Amino acid sequence: MNNDKRNHKPISIVLRETFTNKTVLASLGITLFLLVAFRIGSALTIPGIVLPDSAFSGDSFAGMLDLLAGGGLSRMSIFAVGVGPYITSQIIVQLLSSDLIPPLSKMAKGGERGRRKLEIITRFITLPFCIAQSYAVIALLLNSQTGSSITIFGKDSLSDLSAIQTIELLAVMVAGTYLAIFLGDIITKRGVGNGVTLLILAGIVSSIIPNFREAYKTIAGKMDPESSNYLINIVLSTALYTLFFVIILVATIFINNSTRKIPIQQTGQGLTSDIKNLPFLPIKLNAAGVIPVIFASSIMTIPGTIAQFLPNGPVKWFIAGDGGNIHGYLTLNEWSGLLLYFIFIVLFSFFYSYVQINPQQMSENFEKSGKFIPGIKSGRDTEKHIARVLSRVNWIGGPFLAIVAILPYIISEVTGIPSGLALGGTGLIIIVTATMELWNSIKSASTTSGYNVTRTRIEAQHIEDVKVETKVEQLW
Numbered sequence: 001m002n003n004d005k006r007n008h009k010p011i012s013i014v015l016r017e018t019f020t021n022k023t024v025l026a027s028l029g030i031t032l033f034l035l036v037a038f039r040i041g042s043a044l045t046i047p048g049i050v051l052p053d054s055a056f057s058g059d060s061f062a063g064m065l066d067l068l069a070g071g072g073l074s075r076m077s078i079f080a081v082g083v084g085p086y087i088t089s090q091i092i093v094q095l096l097s098s099d100l101i102p103p104l105s106k107m108a109k110g111g112e113r114g115r116r117k118l119e120i121i122t123r124f125i126t127l128p129f130c131i132a133q134s135y136a137v138i139a140l141l142l143n144s145q146t147g148s149s150i151t152i153f154g155k156d157s158l159s160d161l162s163a164i165q166t167i168e169l170l171a172v173m174v175a176g177t178y179l180a181i182f183l184g185d186i187i188t189k190r191g192v193g194n195g196v197t198l199l200i201l202a203g204i205v206s207s208i209i210p211n212f213r214e215a216y217k218t219i220a221g222k223m224d225p226e227s228s229n230y231l232i233n234i235v236l237s238t239a240l241y242t243l244f245f246v247i248i249l250v251a252t253i254f255i256n257n258s259t260r261k262i263p264i265q266q267t268g269q270g271l272t273s274d275i276k277n278l279p280f281l282p283i284k285l286n287a288a289g290v291i292p293v294i295f296a297s298s299i300m301t302i303p304g305t306i307a308q309f310l311p312n313g314p315v316k317w318f319i320a321g322d323g324g325n326i327h328g329y330l331t332l333n334e335w336s337g338l339l340l341y342f343i344f345i346v347l348f349s350f351f352y353s354y355v356q357i358n359p360q361q362m363s364e365n366f367e368k369s370g371k372f373i374p375g376i377k378s379g380r381d382t383e384k385h386i387a388r389v390l391s392r393v394n395w396i397g398g399p400f401l402a403i404v405a406i407l408p409y410i411i412s413e414v415t416g417i418p419s420g421l422a423l424g425g426t427g428l429i430i431i432v433t434a435t436m437e438l439w440n441s442i443k444s445a446s447t448t449s450g451y452n453v454t455r456t457r458i459e460a461q462h463i464e465d466v467k468v469e470t471k472v473e474q475l476w
Contacts, residue, residue: 017446024192024446031191034183035202041179042072042079042203046172048153049076051141062140064301064332065133067426068294070180071203073137078176080137082203083196085129086181087298089122094355126177133301134173136308138166143308192445193438197290201434204427215241248404252432255400258285260393262386267370281362281373283390286397288356290433292348293405293426299344300337303330332409342402349398350391359386404429 018024045051066073069082097104097118104121107114141150142158150156153165161169184195219237223230261280307320307328320328329336363383365371372378376385408425 018442021446024442027190027192027445028442031187031193031198034187034191034195035198038070038079038180038183038199039202039206041176042070042077043075044077045075046078046080046169049141050151051076064297064304064426065137067204067430068200068297068301069203070199071206072176076137076141078172079180081130081133081173081177083177083180083184083199084298084301085133085177086122086126086196087294088129088302089125091295091298092125093118093122098355123178123181126181127174130174130177131170132309133305134170134177135166136305137173138169139308140304193434193441197294197430197434198438200294201430201438204430207427212242248407249428249432252404252428253436255397256284256286256432256436259283260285260389262389263374264366264371265374267372281386283357283386283393284397285393286349286401286433287353287390287393288349288351288397289437290430291352292345292398293401293429295348295352296341296344296405297426300330300332300341303328332406338406338409342399342406345402345405346398349401350394353390353394354387357386357390359383359390362386401429 018028062073065081065084068084068087069079072079072082093104097108099105104118107117110117138152138161139158142152142156152161152169155161155165180199181196184199187193187195187198216234216238219241220234223233223237227233259282261282264279264281266279303319307316310316310319316328318328319330328334330340331337332341360383363379363386366373366382367378373382373385376382405426
């Protein structure tokens with residue numbers, strides 16, 4: 001495992017190419033504009049809803065929903081549900097199209113046209129999930145125990161809302177979800193990076209400074225004001241908190257950039273004996289990127305959503321607890337929920353890495369292009385070798401992601417610091433992986449645009465040369 005630096009451009013060169021390229025600057029401008037618009041929409045509460053700042057504090061289900069909503073739930077904005085239902089639908093469609101349902105599998109292998117059909121199906125499936133999750137958010141808001149007055153259209157109980165008022169709220173939230181998907185699509189197609197991931201990233205980044213401020217207040221609240229070393233203890237504790245945050249951040253970056261290199265040879269004139277410059281197939285230690293964490297988070301919101309539709313009783317208590325000191329077994333405040341979350345992340349790491357790399361397809365591409373792995377027979381043996389290497393790296397990358405994701409909840413149980421302020425977590429993983437993906441997208445866009453500009457100049461010069469030659473021929 002290593003962090004390969006060969007053929008990597010220095011950051012200064014990439015920045016110079018980026019900021020001197022009008023096409024890339026336009027794409028960055030579109031991305032930034034849409035992210036700012038999304039954040040403004042996420043900060044505006046839906047008219048008719050009155051809630052305090054701490055409406056969802058301490059609720060793991062609400063915290064997970066807010067993460068997938070890009071921060072829109074904390075203010076009950078039109079983006080209160082965000083892209084969470086869309087991600088859940090993507091999970092279902094990808095699972096069903098993995099040879100479980102032949103027509104969907106055929107679409108998945110049908111190129112761009114097939115992918116467009118799957119995308120339409122995904123958006124249709126999003127609708128019922130969005131309606132259910134929107135209703136769950138409304139119920140969660142009115143049932144939350146905050147000690148403050150929370151009202152919707154002047155009502156403080158779900159049963160007091162009329163059918164028209166409920167439908168209006170659901171319509172606004174559903175429209176907000178599809179608007180968020182639309183913004184994500186524009187970013188993906190016209191901007192830079194993956195739009196849905198960047199919407200989630202924007203909400204997480206906007207909460208970093210407030211979280212550090214709240215962590216400082218929490219640490220200060222646990223100190224004895226009468227102690228002679230009161231200020232020193234606060235400063236040292238805050239510095240230690242920041243140091244551990246940086247350590248976890250660096251470790252996550254290292255794992256995210258580490259690769260397992262599989263050497264590749266080319267038949268014919270491409271065959272080389274120079275081991276140092278031998279081309280290779282890089283398989284990342286975290287081959288699936290941020291997707292396993294987002295998918296697992298989306299799955300973990302399903303039991304909490306179902307619980308909001310259930311009457312008070314053993315089933316609801318088992319899933320979500322009583323809303324007080326007793327937490328449900330499927331929430332992230334209990335060890336059973338954390339174990340389930342851990343398993344989901346590891347499973348999705350294996351599943352999505354195989355979807356991304358696809359050893360069978362890669363083996364077929366090697367055969368068609370005349371490439372092979374030294375010491376490995378082409379065909380089935382190559383497929384098995386790539387799958388074996390992918391499995392090995394996933395046993396490192398998957399559990400690491402899972403440990404970082406559940407770390408805040410473990411720290412919260414041990415130290416009493418709220419899980420939203422503890423070190424590590426899903427948000428940190430998304431920050432690292434999404435930022436690295438964005439940086440790679442910027443480099444790729446800069447390189448591609450630069451290549452297109454160079455090609456256009458060469459073609460223009462060639463046309464001018466042809467014109468000159470034609471004039472000379474006509475002159476003679």
